[in-house]
Structures are given as C-alpha cells and as structure tokens.
Amino acid sequence: MVPFAGYSMPVQYPAGLMAEHLHTRKAAGLFDVSHMGQLRLVGTDAAAALETLLPVDVMDLPAGKQRYGLLLNDDGGIIDDLMFFNRDYAGGGDLFVIVNGACKAADIAHIQQKIGSRCDVIPMPEMALLALQGPQAVTALQRLAPGVEKLVFMSGGRFDVAGCDCFLTRSGYTGEDGFEISVPAAQADTLARALLAQPEVKPIGLGARNSLRLEAGLCLYGNDICAGTTPVEAGLNWAIQKVRRTGGARAGGFPGAAKILAQLADPSTLTKKRVGLVALERVPVREHTALHSLEGAAIGEVTSGLLGPSINQPVAMGYVSPGFAAIGTRLNAMVRGKPVPMEVSAMPFVATRYYRG
Structure with missing residues (x-):
C-alpha cells in the first residue's frame, strides 16, 4: 500500500505485478480506482457549456454513449484527460464525468469557475469506482448483472449488480474489454467481494494498471501528457472530431484553439511528438531518461x-x-x-481488444 492523491492505494497483491498483469490479459482483474474524481454536469446547457472547455464534440454525443475528452488551458496545454458520458435520456441535460484522481480538486474548481453559471456542477465524493478488466470480465459480470453483455465499447447504463445500485460503462484503461463501475461507497465492499467470488476475477494493483495501460499505448496524465503539452504534440488528434476542427459554428471555440488548429493544419510547426519506443536490448528504460540521436545529440525524453x-x-x-x-x-x-539502443514503434504495443459488437 502506498499514498497516492490523498488515498492509500494497493501497488500489488501477493501474486505480484507480473502475475496480476498476465491474469488481466487472459481472464479478469478487479481494480479499485475510487481515487478518481466523479461529477455530474446537469442542465439543458450542460453539453454546450462543457464543449467550450474541450476540443471534442460534446453536443452530438448520443444518450447512452461515452467519449474521451481533454481539458485545456488557454495555451492549448492539457490540464487533464477525462471521460464523459451522456446520461441525458429525458432531454434535461445530464453528463457524467470522470477525471484523474491527482487532478480532481483542481479540475472541479476549474469547471465550476468556467461553466458553473451555465449548469450545475455536482461532485460525487459519495461514489466509489471499480474497474473490471480483461477478456473474461463480461463472463463474470453478466452472472451478477444479466444484460451487460449487450453493451458495446463506450456505452453504458444503470444496472443492479449483486444487489448494488451501479452505473457502469464498457470501457477501461488496460486495452482489454471490460467495465468501469460507479457504485455508492457504502456498497463498494459488497460489490468487490461479489466480483472477486467469480472464478475468473482476481484483485489487481496500481503497478499492473500502469504496465497494462503502457502496453496499450494509453497516456498517463502527469507523465505522457501535461499542461505543457498540446493534444497534437501528444498524438491525440483522433480525439478532436471534425466538427471542432474545420468550418461551421462549432469549429474552434475551445481554449488554445488557434494554436491547436494551426498545429493540425501544419504539423511542421511542431517541436516535439509523442512516440512509442521498443528497446533493442533487455534493459528497462524508465521515465525521465534522456533520448539521444545516434550521433549523440539530445532529442527528447522518455x-x-x-x-x-x-x-x-x-x-x-x-x-x-x-x-x-x-x-x-x-x-x-x-x-x-x-546508450541503450531503441527503435520508434507503432502503438499499441499489445493489440487492444475492445468489444465493438
């Protein structure tokens, strides 16, 4: 157990990081990610308001669907990355947002300051968050919540899971199929024990969560993306939908738009780019390691x-x-x-297995 973002978090369980990682890839792993920030944006103007803070399409996201987003500063740097889900089934405006644990207080304050006059910003500290990940996650979960198998990647809904009132999405941070489950904190222990009672499921710590997401080519906020990095430098162009890029009333209109749209239009203006790297010798290469050209010039950092x-x-x-x-x-x-020789590689390093139907 280690302190992280004000919480005591499990790095690994007795089986160890390697065994936990491989178990998640072949079966199902349960992660406690309750340190993440959960909030709702409620009101008829919520989607339009959130869209002023992100370079992504919020307003056209259908009810029942989830999307990846980037909270930006005025220079186009990434304040945080997040997930948002449209729970607006009745037309009143209801967005469910999950932000990173280390950033959540600042994120919620930022959102409140910027759009709190346009919608209700409702933090949800009473909710816990569990992630069930792996190719057998759906097998285990559908025993407790029949119907979850009908969900596809980045969709979700409300389910009774082992008697617990859950809101879950078919998504995650491992590259595998799986689910993220928001549950009242008072029911989290009951839910976790019910899931761990399934033969496919074992508990997984933060260490394997990190190795799984890196193999999947997914960014970690504070390491691979930060306030000094734009989405284009980070190779996250795919997260900026066409409606926010070119033509029309909704193109631009987000913090740092001039800079980001210029980078999209002319990639030659970039001074750095995020890349995947594979070592050609069996030497682990950690964060903050300097990268040099073969001639010895400094060209970047891990x-x-x-x-x-x-x-x-x-x-x-x-x-x-x-x-x-x-x-x-x-x-x-x-x-x-x-010098440890490395080669620039395509990502993900391990093929993703999201369930798209």
Whole structure:
C-alpha cells in the first residue's frame, strides 16, 4: 500500500505485478480506482457549456454513449484527460464525468469557475469506482448483472449488480474489454467481494494498471501528457472530431484553439511528438531518461517505460524532435550514462481488444 492523491492505494497483491498483469490479459482483474474524481454536469446547457472547455464534440454525443475528452488551458496545454458520458435520456441535460484522481480538486474548481453559471456542477465524493478488466470480465459480470453483455465499447447504463445500485460503462484503461463501475461507497465492499467470488476475477494493483495501460499505448496524465503539452504534440488528434476542427459554428471555440488548429493544419510547426519506443536490448528504460540521436545529440525524453510483461520486452513512450518520430527510427536512451539502443514503434504495443459488437 502506498499514498497516492490523498488515498492509500494497493501497488500489488501477493501474486505480484507480473502475475496480476498476465491474469488481466487472459481472464479478469478487479481494480479499485475510487481515487478518481466523479461529477455530474446537469442542465439543458450542460453539453454546450462543457464543449467550450474541450476540443471534442460534446453536443452530438448520443444518450447512452461515452467519449474521451481533454481539458485545456488557454495555451492549448492539457490540464487533464477525462471521460464523459451522456446520461441525458429525458432531454434535461445530464453528463457524467470522470477525471484523474491527482487532478480532481483542481479540475472541479476549474469547471465550476468556467461553466458553473451555465449548469450545475455536482461532485460525487459519495461514489466509489471499480474497474473490471480483461477478456473474461463480461463472463463474470453478466452472472451478477444479466444484460451487460449487450453493451458495446463506450456505452453504458444503470444496472443492479449483486444487489448494488451501479452505473457502469464498457470501457477501461488496460486495452482489454471490460467495465468501469460507479457504485455508492457504502456498497463498494459488497460489490468487490461479489466480483472477486467469480472464478475468473482476481484483485489487481496500481503497478499492473500502469504496465497494462503502457502496453496499450494509453497516456498517463502527469507523465505522457501535461499542461505543457498540446493534444497534437501528444498524438491525440483522433480525439478532436471534425466538427471542432474545420468550418461551421462549432469549429474552434475551445481554449488554445488557434494554436491547436494551426498545429493540425501544419504539423511542421511542431517541436516535439509523442512516440512509442521498443528497446533493442533487455534493459528497462524508465521515465525521465534522456533520448539521444545516434550521433549523440539530445532529442527528447522518455515519459513512461518498463518491461512489458505481455511481450517480455522493454517498451516506453516519450517525446522526440519531429525529425526522429518516424516508425523504425533508431536512437539511444541514456541509462546510467550508457546508450541503450531503441527503435520508434507503432502503438499499441499489445493489440487492444475492445468489444465493438
């Protein structure tokens, strides 16, 4: 157990990080991610208001669907990444938002300051959050909540799970199929025990959560994205829908729009790009490791790195000068003063298995 964002969090259980990681890839792992921030934005203007803070399409998201979003500062830097779900089944405006644990107080204050006059910003500290991830997650969960198997990736709804009143989405942070389950804190222990009673499910800690998301090529806020990084530099262009990019009344209109739209229009203006990296020797390359060209020039830095348990090979993410971002480019990571050869690689390092129907 370690302190993290004001919580005591499990890094690993007795089986250890490697076993937990591999179990999640082949069966189902249960993560307690209750440190994450949960909030609702309620009111007929909620979607339009949130859209002024994000470079993504909020207003056209159908009820029952979820989307990835990026909260930006005025310079186009990423304040946090988040997930939002449209629970507006009756037309009154109801968005459910999940933000990162270390950022949640600042995020909620920022959202309240910027759009609190346009909708009700309702923090949900009374709710816990569990994530059930892996190819057998649906097998385990549908025993307790028949009907969840009909959900597809980035959809969700309200379900009774083992007598607990849950709101769940078919999504996660591992690259695997799975679910994130919002549940009243008073029922979290009951729910966790019911899930762990299923033969496919074992408890998984923060360590394996990190290795799973890195193999899936997913960013960790504070490492791979931050307030000094734009979505384009981070390679998150896919998260900016066309309606926010070009033409029409809803193009732009988000913080840092001029800079971000200019970067999208002319990628040659970028000074850094996020890339995947695979070490060509069996040497783990950790965050903050300097990256050099083969000629010895400093060209970037690793932001996340470890030995990928699924592929038994050191993998990393980092930022490099654009001239070194092409897949197949060779460079060196400077580990304790010695060069470790690496190659720029496509991500994800392990193929994602989201269930799309």
